[in-house]
Amino acid sequence: MGKMEKTDVIIVGAGPAGLALALSLAKFNIHSVLLEKDLETTEDPRGVYLTHDAIRILWDLGLGDSLQQIGHEVPSVNFHTTSFANSPFHIKHLSADECWQTIPNAILFIQPKLESAMREKVMATPHCDLRCGCTVTDREQCGENLIVQYESGKGASRKIGKIKGSFLIGADGKKGVVRKHFLEASSGIKQVDSAYRYDGTWVAANLKLIVPTPETHPAFPLWNLDFTPEAVYDLFWPKGWHFCSPPGKPTAAGRFGPYEARMWRHEFAQNDWDDDSMDAERLLWEHLKPMITRSKDSSNRQFPGGEVTYPLDCIHILRCRPYRFTHKVVNKWFDDRIILIGDAAHVFPPFGGQGIASGLRDAHQLAWRIALFQRLPEGSRTFRNGLLEAWARERHEGVKYAATFTSLNGRACNQGDSLLFWFMRKLIWLVNRIHFLPIIPDPIVAIETRGYKQVEDGFLSTKHGGGGRLAQIYVEQQNQPPMLSDELIKRADTVMSLLIIVRGSGADLGAELVAEAKEALRAVKMERSVLSEDSIRILSPDSGTDAQVFYPTPSRRLAELGITIKKGYSAHNYLARFGPTTRFVIVRPDFYIFSLANDVEELVECLEMLRVRIG
Incomplete structure (x- = not known):
């Protein structure tokens, strides 16, 4: 047996969820080792459908340029009676910007190609170490750390290795060793029936x-x-x-x-x-x-x-x-420093493309919490459990939303054009054509864009409008080309970002708001690795002469540059999520809003709440 190795996070399983977690951690310079029992990615495609924010997460992890090589954008979802040779009785077109997301709403992809592209990204970063042909056999607690034992090779070349890390992540599927062997008997953690019984x-x-x-x-x-x-x-x-x-x-x-x-x-x-x-x-x-x-x-x-x-x-x-x-979800998402994501935590029927998508969400929303804990010098067990409990509550709600999405398609597929389904389609069609009535949103779109506003005790401030999901548009600065608005919050030096919204005239308004924000950060004594003066971004509804200010790229300019946008795309969508009086927005790196503030006094209150959350 070789000498003990050390890392920050040990990930068991190099499927989409495990790879996404490794890449998400790498964004914060958190090192991980992935232990995968198979030597090669499977050549057999399993999941084929990725939806909405799952694609956005892959884009955030640097895979946007690879998506055309692994799949194609879904033009529509069609509901037929008996056979796809028959004309559909309902068509759900996916080309419009209903979810306020610039990149595709859904893609039909080849899973082995996705995993290969993700592995290439993992192997290209010094913060990830992928080891294939490694079977995890045991784990033990060592103070505040975990030691994982694994085997590689066979026969005379068989080797036993040990790795010490702060966290152990089970991303090894519904029958994986982490839940089935390490947690089920000792902690009673198992997959149980959830919101959608199928x-x-x-x-x-x-x-x-x-x-x-x-x-x-x-x-x-x-x-x-x-x-x-x-x-x-x-x-x-x-x-x-x-x-x-x-x-x-x-x-x-x-x-x-x-x-x-x-x-x-x-x-x-x-x-x-x-x-x-x-x-x-x-x-x-x-x-x-x-x-x-x-x-x-x-x-x-x-x-x-x-x-x-x-x-x-x-x-x-x-x-x-x-x-x-079937649809199942774990009765508990973590035990101390052992955490479950992906199919180890939940499984879905194939009616909504939610299996892999939910695993990507698990990883993306977990990574910054681990980074937060690793960066803070005085992180206690109480603080760690608080972070993970908030993550588990949010993910439980997210899985419930995903199950609702799955059940809508599942019922239409398994039961056909029921009277209720027919009535809802006709009602939405009628109301949306009467101009003086508010438009009824597609129920799936409402689920997708609701975010975590209804989650009690999540890592957000419901008092100050937290929990909503950021829209995605194109933004730019003076003399700079357009970029996706998610780039505003893509940082490695701080976990959170602070957006300052400059509305109204006056050359000094932006400078005044920035000065107020910096003074608020100093007054609250915010930990710099969480939120700092360098994490401030200024956003205005209109272009100006200040090179530091970002502004939405008009549709006309995007057309001139040959950038294709969806039907219904609006450059105003990003700011519309905040409300007309919002001046300051504390944003999490997973596209969710921690809080909104109308003035500097509310900003201080939000910062105080954030400081309390991180202990």
Whole structure:
């Protein structure tokens, strides 16, 4: 056995949640070691759908440029009866800026490509150490630290290593060693039923599709109707994501990955599954063939020769097997310095793209808390538990929101166009067309943008408007190109950021507010690693001559620069989240607001509250 190694955080499991935590910690110069039992990333895609803020988190971790290589933006979610060969009874378009988020609202991606891109980022930073082929076998408490023992190699090359760290994170899945072996028996921590009660068995398949051509399939009848190969592909394998409801088996299907990868996910309910008597591939073909057999084109014009089936030799099954889908969440998220994230903490059915997304949220919202504790010289057990309890309360609420999102799609998929679903669609459609009535927001959008305003005892000030999520727009400074507004709070030297909102005329107004903010920070004696004068950013609704002031980039300028924006994008969205009288905003690094203040007296009160929170 080699000598004892040391790190700040030990992460077990290098899936999306574990990798996201390592990258999030690295932003604050917190070192981590990731122990992964597998030598390579799996080649079998599992999760395929990422939603809203999960994409924003990946962008924040430096993966924005990689997203086009791992997936494509989702144009729509379509709800059908029986088959995606039928016209949808409801279409949810995702191209508008409903969630006030500039980057895509959702992507359909290839999980191995995502994990590979994240691993590249991890290996490129000196603050992360990824070790594959390592099986964790034991852990022990050593004062205020944990010691983790692991094995690597086999036979004569087998080695045993030990690492000491301040925190142990279980990101090793629902059957991982951290919860199942370290916490379940000793602390009673287990996954239990949550807000969305669902339990079912589905057959899930990944298909690699080939596009037929007149040269490869000269007898294919649609060439005589002037179909191109791409038109054939689009007809039989339509873009977007598709939920199909009874009559027939509930189904979830769609393209995933970059369009040129030609990948298709096909899942259908098989609640009477029996290992001994059923064959997954046989059931897949029985279910799939009617959906890829058409008698008319996308304009409902009948084919003169009758039904046409997509060439079966152009469909290659990469994976086809039964899965049990359910929703569970742990009854406790942490025990002392051992913390659970990702599938180790919660599992979801595949109706809302919330599995991986929730793991990314766990990691992103945990990392700055660990950084806060590690940076403060007098961090006590009471302070640490307070940080983690607030995180657990927020994440419990976040998982509940995610379950609601999942259940809305799940009910439509499993039960079809119910009377309630029909009534709500018609009501929203009617009210939103009557100009003097307030618009009814999509319930999913309301859940996504609500944030943690209703969480009691979270790390925020409900008294001062905390808990809301920041909007995302483009901002710029004089003589500087536009950037995403999330860059305003991307810092390594302080955990929090202080935004100063300058409204009104007067050349000295911004300078006066900055001077007041600096004096407030000194008066409260705020710990510099939490919030300092260097973490101040000035934001104004309008452009000006002060090079230090940021302002929203007008849509017209974005168009001139060739930057594409969504329908409904507004440069005013960012400030609209704060209210018209807000002058000071204390912002957490995970896009959530700690507090809003209308004047310097309220700012001092908010800073005092923040100082109390950090002990």
